[in-house]
Amino acid sequence: MSKKEVKLKFNAAWDLAPAPEDSKHVSIKKQYDLFINGEFVKPNSKKYFATYNPATDEKISEVADADEKDVDKAVKAARAAFGKWSKLSGKERGKYIYRIARLIQERAREFAVIETMDGGKPIRESRDIDVPLAANHFFYYAGWADKLEYAFPNRNPKPLGVAGQIIPWNFPLLMAAWKIAPALAAGNTVVLKPAETTPLTALKLAELIRDSGLPKGVVNIITGAGKTGAAIVNHPDINKIAFTGSTNVGKWIQKSxxxxxxxxxxxxxxxxxxxxxxxxxxxxxxxxxxxxIFFNQGHVCCAGSRLFVQESVADIVIRKLKDRMETLKVGDPMDKNTDIGAINSKQQLLKIQEYIEIGKNEGGEIYQSSCSLPKKGNFCKPTIFLNVSQSHRIVQEEIFGPVLAIQTFRTIEEVIEKANNIPYGLSAGVWTDKGSKIFNLTSKLKAGVVWANTYNKFDPTSPFGGYKESGFGREGGLHGLGAYLQF
Amino acid sequence: MSRIEIQKTYKIYIGGQFPRTESGRYYPLKNKKGNVIANICLCSRKDFRNAEVAARGAQSGWGSKAAFNRAQILYRIAEMLEGRKEQFISELVLQGSTLAAAKQEVEVSIDRMVYYSGWCDKFQAIYSSVNPVASSHFNFSVPEPTGVVALIADENTSLLGLVTAIAPVIAGGNACVVLASESKPLCAVTFAEVLNSSDLPGGVVNILTGTSAELHEHFSNHMDVNAVIYYRNNKAEIKTIKENASLNVKRVFVYNKINIMSEKAESPYFIFDTQEIKTTWHPIENIGTSKAGY
Structure with missing residues (x-):
């Protein structure tokens, strides 16, 4: 008894002219070395690997593949720098961090363009969200450097030492800022590894840090894949591991x-x-x-990937959702009108496509926007699944792509039970006009961040992090400092 | 003719009940002269699992009680401890303490319970924040209990180690399963009787006796436990606990460098360790010309 879908044709009445961002003003070298002890050095392995633009499949540059010896060299540089850096007064430390914040602001456009080229996210997002938030994060934590004792009453906080930091490919520069800024403010030195598919903005940040005059060895940035990350995790002279990424790798780190x-x-x-x-x-x-679900192509650990709609409004919400999906512009990430850019890598695209197949095979009712996709590059249509239940894999597992699983509910008890019945606990969203109902839900949802009548908002002052298998520790705000101090 | 004394049977405490270990096993506790004082339950994996189920069942009710109410119940525990002071002292002496040391251990235990009673409705204010985000949103962060906590208490004290481990965890709204000292288990059972008469809902605290050598594995690999806290010094056990914790990303804390008799062994930071920070966002409508916010 399925009725024929009536699709609105938004493009029939009007169309947006292309509005591509210019990339001519950015400078990207053909090859990048490792940033260790304040300078770029060749990798011990002598190996380099390419980084591609996922929207065009074109090679942008190549970066060094750090091996264990390179990691050791970076850790030694960080250890050597730690003594002086940690003894520097908080005021002086803070001033260095402020400098980094300012330099990012000055070069914001360049960073935004490179972020979009290397990672595939829409320029609108890298320009308006990733890069400004990264700068703000440094600016925020700079101010904490000389105020640490106020953050932890009755304690005398001290830095931990050398922090090994491993970050993902979904917010490359922003995650580098989330990791580096509080670590430096607390007086630690760092060895940071960006993800292998998105190393460029971290390397540009390395150039910027070199130019900022930050003492040598305080920040070391090395590139590589899983093996390099493992060498950081297992290095005996690292005092702290900070990791953002998949739960599987997180568990491996905790065990290691x-x-x-x-x-x-x-x-x-x-x-x-x-x-x-x-x-x-x-x-x-x-x-x-x-x-x-569609922000950053769904490559967001806190993505609202399970939708629960109250039964009485399910039909109208799904109707409106489908209409809205039709208006989304999918395509060239460099175009300022693009809503959904390129999937970060071929590998990730395959994973998403596999999950879409799993969803269909499990009996989910798929709906995709009728947009056309560019011929080159990694793209995926905005996708929703209806008629799924708690036991479906696309409801239980993190897809990390633009795929939404929709369920309905009748009572508040039912939806709380379903929402919490999962090993993850990073974030949640609640939409209702009733304040008292909001607080009932926000207090009962087992999640580290709850957005009520809003979603996917971030701020340097606001702690972020998960319950249960979504990890432990917080980043951002006063609580984010605790991760880099001992008492 | 002198009267025949009634001897106490030392059992364990699960879900507000006093069962024996389901395993039927025991270990004899002997005094200095080598005479058997009591047969102590040698708890098994199954006992731990039963206790965990009881703890999980009790946690949400306990965690959502008014903080003030939790404070009153912790204070009530202290009152009950005070009333049983002589019994605890004599049990400690029976287990080898001097009278002076026994008295001190009991008094510090009672005072520590009162200390944490006071924190029940205050630590939230210390660890919460209203975050001045740049956009028009009301944004605040508050601590919430992490859930079920498995505790392996200090081996060298009979009562104080238990109180030190349990009090901060339940003050923060968690439920727990705790393994008592193997060599000094007598006070654990009597302490359970105190809890049972203190308005503490059954299942919030569950107390097992037995060996860490056997149980640390099960305490740390259970998939419905949120955190493990270990107060002992066995390096191999610490490593196993941390490895097992990675199965479901448990929070692990090892508190073996603190002097349990000193005030350093009590602070709101011990409560904070079994809290999760939750941040909530809500938009603020901008009415008129100026931006609204906090």
Whole structure:
């Protein structure tokens, strides 16, 4: 008894002219070395690997593949720098960090363009979210450097030493800022490894840090894949591991360092429930659903990838959602009008496509936007699944792509039970016009960040991090400092 | 003719009940002269699992009680401890303490419970924040209990180690399963009787006796435990606990460098360790010309 879908044809009435961002002003070298002890040095392995533009499949540059000896060299540089850096007064430390914040602001456009070229996210997002937030993060933590004793009453906080930091490919520069800024403010030195598919903005940050005059060895940035990360995790002279990435790798890290005294914070996967009640402002809620799952192509650990709609409004919400999906512009990430850019890598695209097949095979009812996809590059249509239940794999597992699983519910108890019945606990969304209902839910949802009548908002002052298998420790705000101090 | 004394049977405490270990096993506790004082339950994996189920069942009710109410119940525990002071002292002496040391251990235990009673409705204010985000949102962060905590208490004290391990965890709204000292288990059972008469809901604290050598594995690999805290010094056990914790990303804390008798062994930071920080966002409508916010 399925009715024929009536699709709105938004492009029939009007179309947007291309509005590509210019990339001529950015400078990207053909090859990047490792940033160790304040200078770029050749890797011991003598090996380099290419980084591609996922929207065009073109090679942008190549970067060094750090091996164990390179990691050791970086850790030694960080250790050598630690003494002086940690003894520097907080005021002086803070001034260096402020400098970094300012330099990022000055070069914001260049960073935004490179971020989009290397990672595939829409220029609108890298320009308006990633890069400004990265600068703000440095600016925020710079101010903490000389105020640490106020953050932890009755304690005398001290830095941990050398922090090994491993970051993912979904917010390359922003994650580098989340890791480096609080570590430096607390008086630690760092060895940071960006993801292998998105190393360029971290390397540009290395250039910027060199230019800032930060003492040599305080920040070391080395590139490589999983083996390089493992060498950081297992290096005996590292005091702290900070990792953002998949839950599987997080568990491996926790296990690997079990026999050591290394401190650890983990920001891992998620499968957030986004819950729409019948009394919610439905148009706003639909915007929230779109933003929740399609922001950054769904490559977001806190993505609202499980939608729960109250049964009485399910039909109208899904109708509106489908209409809104039709208006999304999928394509060239460098175009300022693009809503959904390129999937970060071929490998990730295959994973998403595999999950879409799993969803279909499990009996889910698929709906995809009727947009056309560019012929080159890694792209995926915005996708939703109806008629799925808690036991479906696309409801339980993190897809990390623009794929939404939709369920309905009747009562508040039912939706809380379903929302919490998952090993993850990173974030959640709630949409209702009733304040008292919001607080009932926000207090019962087992998640580190709860967005009520909004979604996917971030700020340097706001702690971020998960419950349960989404990891431990917080980044951002006062609570983010604790991850880099001992008492 | 002198009266025949009634001897106490030392059992364990699960879900507000006093069962024997399901395993039927025991170990004899002997005094200095080598005479058997009591047969102590040698708890098994199954006992731990039963205790965990009881703890999980009790946690949400305990965690959502008014903080003030939790404070009153912790204070009530201290009152009950005070009333049983002589019994604890004599049990400690029976287990080899001097009278002076026994008295001190009991008094520090009672005072520590009162200390944490006071924190129940105060630590939130210390660890919460209203975050001045740049956009028009009301944004605040508050601590919430992490859930079920498995505790392996200090081996060298009979009562104080238990109180030190349990109090901060339940003050923060968690439920727990705790392994008592193997060599000094007598106070654990009597302490369970105190808890049972203190309005503490059954299942919030579950107390097992037995060996860490056998149980640390099960305490740390259970998939429905949120955190493990270990107060002893066995390096191999610490490593195993941390490795097992990675199965479901448990939070692990090893507190074996603190002097349990000193005030350093009590602070709101011990409560904070079994809390999760939750941050909530809500938009603020801008009405008129100026931006609204906090």
């Amino acid at each position: 360092i079990a026999g050591t005294d290394k401190k650890c914070t983990l920001e891992l996967g998620g499968k957030a429930a986004n819950i729409i009640f019948e009394d919610a402002p439905l148009d706003q809620a639909v915007e929230g659903i779109i933003n929740g």
